[in-house]
Amino acid sequence: xxxxxxxxxxxRTEEAPLLPPPANEAGVRxxxxxxxxxxxxxxxxxxxxxxxxxxxxxxxxxWGLFDAVWTGENREACTGEGVGACWPLIWDKFPQWMYGFxxxxxxxxxxxxxxxxGAALIPMLIPSVGGKLWNAMFLLIFFPLxxxxxxxxxxxNFLAQTYAAVIAxxxxxxxxxxxxxxxxxxxxxxxxxxIILAAAALLVWLGGFLVDTPSIxxxxxxxxxxxxxxxxxxxxxxxVSLKVALADNSGAGRSAxxxxxxxxxxxxxxxxxxxxxxxxxxxxxxxWGGLLVTLVVAVTGIVASLPIGILLALGRxxxxxxxxxFSIVFIEIWRGVPLITVLFMSxxxxxxxxxxxxxxxxxxxxxxxxxxxxxxxxxxxVRAGLQAIPRGQYEGAQALGLSYWQMMAKIILPQAxxxxxxxxxxxxxxxxxxxxxxxxxxxxxxxxxxQAGLRDANWASAASAPTGYFTVALIxxxxxxxMSRYSMFIERRLATGxxx
Amino acid sequence: MTATTDVAGKxxxxxxxxxxxxxxxxxxxxxxxxxxLAYEIVQNTLANLRSRNISSGFDFLSKSSGFxxxxxxxxxxxxxxxxxxxxxxxxxxxxxxxxxxxxxxxxGFVMGIMRLSKNWLVARVATLxxxxxxxxxLLLWIFIFYSAVLKPLPxxxxxxxxxxxxxxxxRGLMMPRPLFGDGxxxxxxxxxxxxxxxxxxxRGAKARQLQTGETFPVLWTSIALIIGLPLIGFALVxxxxxxxxxxxxxxxxxxxxxxIPEFMALFxxxxxxxxxxxxxxxxxxxxxxxxxxxxxxLALGLRPGRVLRLVVVPQAMRVIIPPLxxxxxxxxxxxSLAVAIGYPDLxxxxxxxxxxxxxxxxxxxxxxVVYLSLSLLTSGFMNWxxxxxxxxxx
Numbered sequence: 074x075x076x077x078x079x080x081x082x083x084x085r086t087e088e089a090p091l092l093p094p095p096a097n098e099a100g101v102r103x104x105x106x107x108x109x110x111x112x113x114x115x116x117x118x119x120x121x122x123x124x125x126x127x128x129x130x131x132x133x134x135x136w137g138l139f140d141a142v143w144t145g146e147n148r149e150a151c152t153g154e155g156v157g158a159c160w161p162l163i164w165d166k167f168p169q170w171m172y173g174f175x176x177x178x179x180x181x182x183x184x185x186x187x188x189x190x191g192a193a194l195i196p197m198l199i200p201s202v203g204g205k206l207w208n209a210m211f212l213l214i215f216f217p218l219x220x221x222x223x224x225x226x227x228x229x230n231f232l233a234q235t236y237a238a239v240i241a242x243x244x245x246x247x248x249x250x251x252x253x254x255x256x257x258x259x260x261x262x263x264x265x266x267x268i269i270l271a272a273a274a275l276l277v278w279l280g281g282f283l284v285d286t287p288s289i290x291x292x293x294x295x296x297x298x299x300x301x302x303x304x305x306x307x308x309x310x311x312x313v314s315l316k317v318a319l320a321d322n323s324g325a326g327r328s329a330x331x332x333x334x335x336x337x338x339x340x341x342x343x344x345x346x347x348x349x350x351x352x353x354x355x356x357x358x359x360x361w362g363g364l365l366v367t368l369v370v371a372v373t374g375i376v377a378s379l380p381i382g383i384l385l386a387l388g389r390x391x392x393x394x395x396x397x398x399f400s401i402v403f404i405e406i407w408r409g410v411p412l413i414t415v416l417f418m419s420x421x422x423x424x425x426x427x428x429x430x431x432x433x434x435x436x437x438x439x440x441x442x443x444x445x446x447x448x449x450x451x452x453x454x455v456r457a458g459l460q461a462i463p464r465g466q467y468e469g470a471q472a473l474g475l476s477y478w479q480m481m482a483k484i485i486l487p488q489a490x491x492x493x494x495x496x497x498x499x500x501x502x503x504x505x506x507x508x509x510x511x512x513x514x515x516x517x518x519x520x521x522x523x524q525a526g527l528r529d530a531n532w533a534s535a536a537s538a539p540t541g542y543f544t545v546a547l548i549x550x551x552x553x554x555x556m557s558r559y560s561m562f563i564e565r566r567l568a569t570g571x572x573x
Numbered sequence: 574m575t576a577t578t579d580v581a582g583k584x585x586x587x588x589x590x591x592x593x594x595x596x597x598x599x600x601x602x603x604x605x606x607x608x609x610l611a612y613e614i615v616q617n618t619l620a621n622l623r624s625r626n627i628s629s630g631f632d633f634l635s636k637s638s639g640f641x642x643x644x645x646x647x648x649x650x651x652x653x654x655x656x657x658x659x660x661x662x663x664x665x666x667x668x669x670x671x672x673x674x675x676x677x678x679x680x681g682f683v684m685g686i687m688r689l690s691k692n693w694l695v696a697r698v699a700t701l702x703x704x705x706x707x708x709x710x711l712l713l714w715i716f717i718f719y720s721a722v723l724k725p726l727p728x729x730x731x732x733x734x735x736x737x738x739x740x741x742x743x744r745g746l747m748m749p750r751p752l753f754g755d756g757x758x759x760x761x762x763x764x765x766x767x768x769x770x771x772x773x774x775x776r777g778a779k780a781r782q783l784q785t786g787e788t789f790p791v792l793w794t795s796i797a798l799i800i801g802l803p804l805i806g807f808a809l810v811x812x813x814x815x816x817x818x819x820x821x822x823x824x825x826x827x828x829x830x831x832x833i834p835e836f837m838a839l840f841x842x843x844x845x846x847x848x849x850x851x852x853x854x855x856x857x858x859x860x861x862x863x864x865x866x867x868x869x870x871l872a873l874g875l876r877p878g879r880v881l882r883l884v885v886v887p888q889a890m891r892v893i894i895p896p897l898x899x900x901x902x903x904x905x906x907x908x909s910l911a912v913a914i915g916y917p918d919l920x921x922x923x924x925x926x927x928x929x930x931x932x933x934x935x936x937x938x939x940x941x942v943v944y945l946s947l948s949l950l951t952s953g954f955m956n957w958x959x960x961x962x963x964x965x966x967x
Contacts, residue, residue, distance in 0.1 A: 108693035115692045122694050258587055279609075395600035399607070406941070409948040411906035413920055414940045421933040425621045426614045506710035513712075513913050520713055527720075539721045546709045546717070553708035 137543075142536070151534040159536040163544050166526045170545070173362015173517050179354060182223045183365050189219060198559065200566060213376065218343055220369075226355035229347045239344065241304040243337040244311020245271055250318045254329035263321075267314035274306035358436040362517035364548070366436070370443055370508040370518065375501050377444035382451025383490075387481065389456055400452070407449035412510050415442045420514045439511050447504045454500055458493035459485065491567055498560035502553050509549075519545060618934070625931070633930045634659070640925055642917045644833050655926050662922030663943060669839055669918065670905040676844035677904060678897075681851020688856050699852065707849035712910055714846050719838035719914045729825050738818050746832040747819035757814060763806030764799070771795040835916035839908065847904045851897060858893035859885060891962055898955030902948055909944075919943060 093099070097106055110116040140157030142150050151159035172180050193212050196202040221227070248271045252260030261268060281299035289298050315333075318326040361369070388400030407415065419442030424432065462485055470480035490497070512521030523545045527538055622629055634656035641651050645661040646668065688699035706714070724743055727733065732742035740747040771794075778789035807814065819829030862885050870884040871877075911918040920940060927936040 108691070111691065118690075118692055119694050122698050126694075126698060258590060393596045393600050395603055399603065406945065409945040410941050411909040411920070411944060413909045413912060414937060414944065417920075417924070417927075417940075418937050421927065422937055425618045425933065428617050429620055429624060502708075509710040509712040510910070513910075520710070520716075524716065535725060538724070542713065542717045542721050546713055549710055549713065550705070550708045554704065557708070 136539075147531050148534045148537075151532075151536045156534075156536050158543065159532075159534060159540045162526075162532050162537050162540055165532070166523075166541075169526060170363045170519060170522055172365050173522055174360045175356060175362065175365065176354070176360065179356060182353070182356075186220050186223050190216060200563075214339075217376075218346060222346065222351065223353070224356065224361065224365075224369075225358065226351075226353040227347055228350040228353070228355065231344060231348050236344070237304060239340065241274075241307040241311075243340065244315075245274060245307040247311040247333055247337075248314045250314055250329045250333050251326070253332075254318055254321070254325040264314050264317045267310050267317060270306050270310035270313060274303045274310055277306060278303035358434050361436065363522045364519045366511075366516060367505075367508050367519040369436075370440060370511055371501075371505045373440050374443040374447045374504050374508070378447035378451040378500075378504070379497075381444070381448035383455050383486070385448060385452035386455035386459060389452065390459060404449045404452050407446050408453070412443075412446055412507050413513060415446045416510060416514050418442065435514075436516060439514065439516055443504070443508070443511070447500065447507075450500055450503075451497070454493050454496040455489065457496065458489035461492055462489050494567065495560055495564050498556055498563075502556050505552060505556070506549070519548065627931050629932075629934065631935055633926075633932050633935070636930075638926070638929075640929070642922065643915075644836060644917055655930065658922050658926060659919065659939060662917055662919040665911075665916070665922075666905070666908055666918040666920075669836065669843070669908050669911065669916070673840055673843040673847065673908065674901050674904055676840065677847040677851055677900075680844060680848030682855055684848060684852035685855025685859070688852060689859055703849045703852055706846055707853075711842060711846045711907055712913060714842040715838055715910055715914055718841045719834065722841075723834045723838055729821060732821075732826075738816070740819055740826060742826075743834065744825055744831075745834045746837060747826045748830045748832065749816040749818050750828070750830045751814055752817055753814055755810070757807070757810070759806035759810050760803045761806075763803035767798040767802040770798050770802070774798070833916075835911070835914050838914060839911050839916050843904055843908060847900060847907070850900045850903075854893050854896040854900065855889075857896075858889035858891075861892045862888045891959075894955065894959050894962060898952060898959070901955075902951050905947055905951070906944060 094103075097103055109119045136157040138157075140155060142156055142159050142161060145151065145159075145161040150161055168177075168180075172183055175183060193208060193216055197205065197208050197212060202208075248264065248267050249260075251264040251267070254260065255263060277299055281297065281303065284299070289301070315330065318330045320326070385400050385404055388396045389404065391397050391400070416439060419438045420435065423438050423441065427433075466484055466488065467480065470484040475483065508518060509520040511518050512524065515521075517525060523541050526532070527541050635654050637652055638655045638658045639651050640658070642649055642658065642661050644665060646664045647657075647661060649657060649661050684699045684702055687695050688703070690696045690699070726741060726743045729740070729742045729744050732740040732747075734740050738749045774789075774794055775791050778791050782788055817828050819826040819831070866884055866888065867880055870880040875883065908918060909920040912921040912924055915921065923936045923940055927933055930936075
């Protein structure tokens with residue numbers, strides 16, 4: 074029914090030519106007007122802020138490049154009127170800033186640690202590289218071991234008693250192997266002798282605290298009677314339990330046994346590795362320093378705070394009043410006080426808490442303080458994530474018959490941790506910045522060593538403090554800014570469209 | 574079937590599989606382990622204290638301290654007691670925290686709003702400020718302000734000055750001190766009266782607006798009252814106030830109020846560093862107000878300034894206040910970094926006491942109690958304030 078288009082005079086046969094956009098809307102001019110000079114007030118602001126920015130940039134460039142001193146041997150080069158940055162100070166001090174007072178001929182060891190850490194971390198951070206599980210296991214289990222051995226020199230020299238105690242504890246833990254394999258009720262029934270022996274071992278061990286018993290001779294050494302008997306009972310309990318697990322012909326007993334053997338073997342292997350003398354020269358932690366210590370403190374705090382924080386967060390949401398109360402008190406005490414008092418506490422109070430004669434390293438004490446402090450913050454971050462998971466997820470998991478730990482490990486925590494990632498990384502960043510506080514209790518971290526270097530009479534000049542602080546600020550900035558950008562990248566990648 | 578159920582019809586379960594009994598067992602084990610641990614720690618501590626000849630207890634607080642403190646709000650000398658030294662430190666902590674919180678809030682709000690500005694350059698400058706200052710540790714900022722910014726200032730003889738009454742030198746900032754004469758209390762009375770009048774005016778204006786819809790310029794009236802009434806009070810008794818100006822005496826200034834460089838460095842670092850966190854909360858809060866609210870307000874014919882004041886800010890405040898509370902708390906705790914440059918706050922004064930007396934447990938205990946109660950007080954107040962600001966829904 075339509076009219077023949079060819080006869081309609083007013084229908085265009087071709088597109089009209091496109092007009093250029095209005096000059097005020099397009100191009101550089103349009104952008105300038107829209108973004109910088111849209112109103113008189115905006116124009117004024119632009120000019121003021123722009124002038125300030127130009128002055129700031131020009132001053133910084135002049136200080137860092139044009140007026141700067143680039144070569145020199147000591148303070149002579151940097152004294153004088155109108156001198157900018159004193160870069161020779163940095164060339165001279167930089168190795169110290171990286172390693173502290175680590176012996177110069179041994180610095181290949183921290184270098185190797187940096188290299189291995191970097192090589193293991195980079196594939197971990199790139200989402201498309203596979204093998205994340207093995208990579209994470211390497212980073213969390215083997216890398217710390219390698220780091221301890223390389224940096225301190227290993228050769229801890231464990232006592233024979235320590236080995237005996239660890240083996241006794243591992244065998245005591247073997248009591249739960251049948252329970253893990255056959256379930257609580259069945260496991261208890263099958264392993265009654267093992268359980269009784271284990272309980273007896275614990276009771277005898279506890280008795281050792283209350284009564285002083287004479288030491289007895291066991292051929293090659295003299296030992297205290299009660300702990301020795303408790304150890305013997307623990308050995309027996311473990312052997313009996315392992316036999317029960319082995320006696321079963323179904324696969325369950327054997328696979329639980331395998332898990333136990335893996336953990337026990339790994340622990341003993343780690344102890345052996347720490348014990349072996351690799352011929353590395355021992356380096357006291359008081360000689361460590363600079364960026365090395367900053368990274369050691371930060372990474373230890375980060376790695377330790379996540380599991381402890383998760384446990385505390387679960388404890389705080391537990392239905393058991395005692396567990397909940399302990400978690401709340403622990404979290405609120407650490408969160409309520411400044412980190413510096415925690416560090417003072419770990420350096421002056423912790424030695425008082427330990428038995429006389431037991432003395433551990435200053436750096437290790439600071440590490441304990443930092444780890445406990447950051448785990449309280451991590452707990453609150455994880456709790457926020459747990460609270461954001463809808464109730465239906467918990468109920469669904471329970472309806473499927475999952476136990477508490479199965480529900481948490483397989484359903485709740487993966488979701489809760491995923492939505493907490495930005496906050497977890499934020500926590501890491503503030504922990505990284507907080508590591509500078511250890512310099513106040515006399516540990517030479519990056520900031521501490523820079524402070525010490527600036528007091529060096531050889532480089533005392535008006536230009537040295539600004540130069541030193543500028544450089545160390547740049548190092549910290551690169552780390553923190555990098556972490557925050559990486560977290561934004563991961564956040565975008567993990568966004569699975571639940572957000573509106 | 575009947576074999577596994579008892580009379581009441583409940584399934585009979587072994588005690589191991591009863592969640593209630595299992596929870597009880599776990600909690601008992603936890604308590605026992607904790608008790609053993611606590612017993613061990615107490616025993617060890619007592620033994621250690623005995624071997625070091627330290628007597629525990631708070632008797633040391635009344636002993637004479639023998640050290641000086643460079644800034645104190647209450648009279649203090651080296652003859653004063655350790656307890657007084659700690660109290661001076663506590664007041665200094667409160668002072669630096671209060672002043673820095675005010676400054677950080679102003680900086681944070683300005684920068685947070687600037688970051689959302691339509692002006693590209695202004696927004697970028699605010700972003701630059703945030704990204705630079707929050708990614709560098711606070712302790713480093715304190716050192717930078719202390720030794721790279723304030724130390725290179727000229728000495729007292731060449732001090733920078735405004736009107737010969739404010740002097741800025743490497744000894745700090747010197748300001749005139751007001752000295753009040755007889756009858757100055759009338760000014761104070763005027764100020765209190767002004768506050769009461771402002772409250773009445775605000776109430777009356779609100780009642781009138783609810784009844785008639787007519788508005789009243791409450792802000793300008795209040796400003797006039799607060800400035801005017803004390804002035805009238807002073808004028809009645811003939812302005813009994815004069816200023817004590819700082820004067821150069823030898824190598825330093827005498828008279829006036831001296832703001833020590835440690836205070837200035839800590840104040841600058843704390844307020845500028847914490848300002849970045851407040852700026853981010855403010856930005857998040859404003860972004861959380863949905864765009865429809867702004868559009869609806871504009872459609873009703875409100876001018877842009879009023880849209881911000883009456884529609885956006887009241888809703889944004891609800892999102893801003895909770896993070897603001899925790900930022901204030903962390904600022905108060907961060908003020909303990911004063912110890913690094915020797916500003917005598919609670920931790921620095923306590924550290925000196927600790928070194929002199931060796932009473933580690935008592936001093937650390939005092940620190941913890943003070944900071945914990947400050948935390949609890951602040952969070953309590955903020956919770957109350959938050960409850961008042963909360964959106965009241967049906």
